[in-house]
Amino acid sequence: MAIDSVLEIIGVFFAALSGGLAAVRKSFDVFGVVVLAWAAGLGGGILRDVLIGDTPPVGISDPRLVGTALLAGVVIFFLHPGLARMRPAVVALDAGALAFFVLQGTTKGLEHGAGLLASVVVGVLTGIGGGVLRDMLVGEIPLVFADRQLYAIPAVVGAGLTATLWHFDALTVLTQAGVVVVVLGFRLLSLWRGWVAPQASQGWTGRWGRFGSGRM
Amino acid sequence: MAIDSVLEIIGVFFAALSGGLAAVRKSFDVFGVVVLAWAAGLGGGILRDVLIGDTPPVGISDPRLVGTALLAGVVIFFLHPGLARMRPAVVALDAGALAFFVLQGTTKGLEHGAGLLASVVVGVLTGIGGGVLRDMLVGEIPLVFADRQLYAIPAVVGAGLTATLWHFDALTVLTQAGVVVVVLGFRLLSLWRGWVAPQASQGWTGRWGRFGSGRM
Amino acid sequence: MAIDSVLEIIGVFFAALSGGLAAVRKSFDVFGVVVLAWAAGLGGGILRDVLIGDTPPVGISDPRLVGTALLAGVVIFFLHPGLARMRPAVVALDAGALAFFVLQGTTKGLEHGAGLLASVVVGVLTGIGGGVLRDMLVGEIPLVFADRQLYAIPAVVGAGLTATLWHFDALTVLTQAGVVVVVLGFRLLSLWRGWVAPQASQGWTGRWGRFGSGRM
Numbered sequence: 001m002a003i004d005s006v007l008e009i010i011g012v013f014f015a016a017l018s019g020g021l022a023a024v025r026k027s028f029d030v031f032g033v034v035v036l037a038w039a040a041g042l043g044g045g046i047l048r049d050v051l052i053g054d055t056p057p058v059g060i061s062d063p064r065l066v067g068t069a070l071l072a073g074v075v076i077f078f079l080h081p082g083l084a085r086m087r088p089a090v091v092a093l094d095a096g097a098l099a100f101f102v103l104q105g106t107t108k109g110l111e112h113g114a115g116l117l118a119s120v121v122v123g124v125l126t127g128i129g130g131g132v133l134r135d136m137l138v139g140e141i142p143l144v145f146a147d148r149q150l151y152a153i154p155a156v157v158g159a160g161l162t163a164t165l166w167h168f169d170a171l172t173v174l175t176q177a178g179v180v181v182v183v184l185g186f187r188l189l190s191l192w193r194g195w196v197a198p199q200a201s202q203g204w205t206g207r208w209g210r211f212g213s214g215r216m
Numbered sequence: 217m218a219i220d221s222v223l224e225i226i227g228v229f230f231a232a233l234s235g236g237l238a239a240v241r242k243s244f245d246v247f248g249v250v251v252l253a254w255a256a257g258l259g260g261g262i263l264r265d266v267l268i269g270d271t272p273p274v275g276i277s278d279p280r281l282v283g284t285a286l287l288a289g290v291v292i293f294f295l296h297p298g299l300a301r302m303r304p305a306v307v308a309l310d311a312g313a314l315a316f317f318v319l320q321g322t323t324k325g326l327e328h329g330a331g332l333l334a335s336v337v338v339g340v341l342t343g344i345g346g347g348v349l350r351d352m353l354v355g356e357i358p359l360v361f362a363d364r365q366l367y368a369i370p371a372v373v374g375a376g377l378t379a380t381l382w383h384f385d386a387l388t389v390l391t392q393a394g395v396v397v398v399v400l401g402f403r404l405l406s407l408w409r410g411w412v413a414p415q416a417s418q419g420w421t422g423r424w425g426r427f428g429s430g431r432m
Numbered sequence: 433m434a435i436d437s438v439l440e441i442i443g444v445f446f447a448a449l450s451g452g453l454a455a456v457r458k459s460f461d462v463f464g465v466v467v468l469a470w471a472a473g474l475g476g477g478i479l480r481d482v483l484i485g486d487t488p489p490v491g492i493s494d495p496r497l498v499g500t501a502l503l504a505g506v507v508i509f510f511l512h513p514g515l516a517r518m519r520p521a522v523v524a525l526d527a528g529a530l531a532f533f534v535l536q537g538t539t540k541g542l543e544h545g546a547g548l549l550a551s552v553v554v555g556v557l558t559g560i561g562g563g564v565l566r567d568m569l570v571g572e573i574p575l576v577f578a579d580r581q582l583y584a585i586p587a588v589v590g591a592g593l594t595a596t597l598w599h600f601d602a603l604t605v606l607t608q609a610g611v612v613v614v615v616l617g618f619r620l621l622s623l624w625r626g627w628v629a630p631q632a633s634q635g636w637t638g639r640w641g642r643f644g645s646g647r648m
Contacts, residue, residue, distance in 0.1 A: 024416040029412070031360070050482060056267055057267060060334045062333075081417070109488075137348075140571070146461065152463045200465060242573065246630050247576070247577065247585060247588075262483075271484055296633075
């Protein structure tokens with residue numbers, strides 16, 4: 001099995017753990033835990049494949065990936081108290097999965113002919129889409145929009161870098177490894193230093209409310 | 217009209233009723249009631265068709281199916297107090313719709329060349345996807361993940377059985393009827409006997425929380 | 433640049449403002465604000481393109497549209513207190529955007545060979561889908577289903593009118609302008625006169641509850 005397949009399976013496993021945990025916290029039953037593991041581990045890639053027209057998505061058709069996500073769900077279902085003690089390791093492995101998924105998602109978009117901009121978008125979605133889907137399925141506002149952590153911003157940097165390297169015909173194994181190092185390093189550094197993204201100022205919004213009823 | 221078209225229309229009608237009812241309970245207006253009926257009745261099939269690349273989905277293009285779902289919405293809008301007295305019949309008919317939708321969704325995936333695993337996934341989604349979409353649109357956590365009823369598990373059994381029969385070239389009218397009987401019987405038996413799916417143990421989750429901000 | 437491209441960009445900008453505002457109200461960070469602007473401004477068109485099989489959707493691949501939505505997010509992030517004073521103008525411009533999006537979405541469906549019914553559905557979704565996605569991403573029940581305003585109903589009228597004109601080979605620049613005037617006028621008239629959509633009667637729903645766990 002090629003190195004990138006191994007990395008993909010590891011990434012799916014750690015992303016899927018987060019979905020299973022969110023489901024356990026909400027007292028979902030065993031089916032709900034397994035579905036949330038699948039959604040968190042493979043939802044970003046499913047969104048990517050639907051958006052670039054590569055159907056059926058690997059997230060429903062590749063037995064290794066689907067099996068990995070379901071396994072993560074079963075592991076969480078039985079072993080979650082023990083896993084809680086490994087949190088620092090899991091957060092670091094998740095940062096690695098983010099870096100790998102963004103590189104791989106952007107590259108797949110480019111190879112599929114989706115164009116530079118669309119490939120950057122689907123690359124970011126591959127990285128963050130599973131977490132957004134997970135949070136929506138458990139009835140929470142997606143963390144990635146609101147917790148101010150630098151999670152999506154490293155993803156955007158990584159996807160943009162990948163597309164730029166591709167555009168200049170410079171996407172090699174070496175530069176791909178460089179993209180992973182940049183995203184992973186940026187993410188871990190932001191965690192270590194406590195960097196946060198800015199929020200808009202508040203205090204005025206009571207006067208405004210949502211407006212229109214459909215698009216606005 | 218072929219027997220399976222008649223069954224599909226009946227199934228869509230009863231699934232759509234559930235969406236209209238959820239909307240009435242949330243005091244949606246007439247447009248919201250009709251949209252929720254459509255989402256609950258046809259959302260699973262729309263997900264299936266998008267995932268296997270069969271666009272536009274029949275859930276937006278087939279006048280009989282769309283008309284049936286909208287009719288169910290209008291019926292609920294005007295007649296919901298009377299329908300509340302028919303609950304046992306509606307629950308039984310819903311189990312029949314689940315059985316039929318899983319069989320039909322899995323078969324469509326197989327015939328469309330989606331492969332065994334992807335066809336099982338879209339078969340299950342055809343059965344449960346409309347309910348998930350309905351619950352998300354009314355701001356609730358999807359019942360199917362959390363209420364511990366055996367609803368999704370009969371769907372998984374039925375989809376797996378359908379794909380296995382297809383794989384061994386044994387999917388005939390007779391075995392198809394057998395799949396429907398198994399799913400329907402399993403569902404009704406679980407309701408009658410009060411069988412529930414297991415939940416993960418609790419008590420530890422306060423220490424953990426959601427982690428990362430995107431995929432995990 | 434053609435007149436319809438200019439109108440599309442203006443429409444995306446005003447639709448995207450609503451997403452950015454919803455995000456600011458929820459204290460999202462700068463990434464969340466920009467993503468919500470993108471979802472509200474382009475989500476309807478992305479749904480349309482996925483449903484008719486035109487991938488990648490323009491909402492992720494067209495630099496002018498994506499850039500416009502992101503710009504609206506940045507504008508809201510920095511200038512939202514000032515924009516709050518312009519609310520009446522923004523509501524009127526949003527009604528114009530609704531009218532234009534419904535016309536354009538329906539026409540794109542028809543030109544893409546999606547058929548009359550599917551084109552009406554994707555036309556309505558182009559108009560209201562971004563707002564639904566916006567509300568779901570900030571954890572609210574979609575306004576368009578529940579606030580009783582006439583927003584979706586003018587959209588349905590406009591999409592139906594567009595498909596009818598197309599069917600009779602009468603969709604010209606002049607009749608297209610007529611569709612925009614009808615939708616815009618209907619929407620503004622309903623706001624001015626306070627027209628609302630009917631709700632179902634209440635008082636019985638406690639006895640019923642959601643039923644089944646998946647589709648119903």
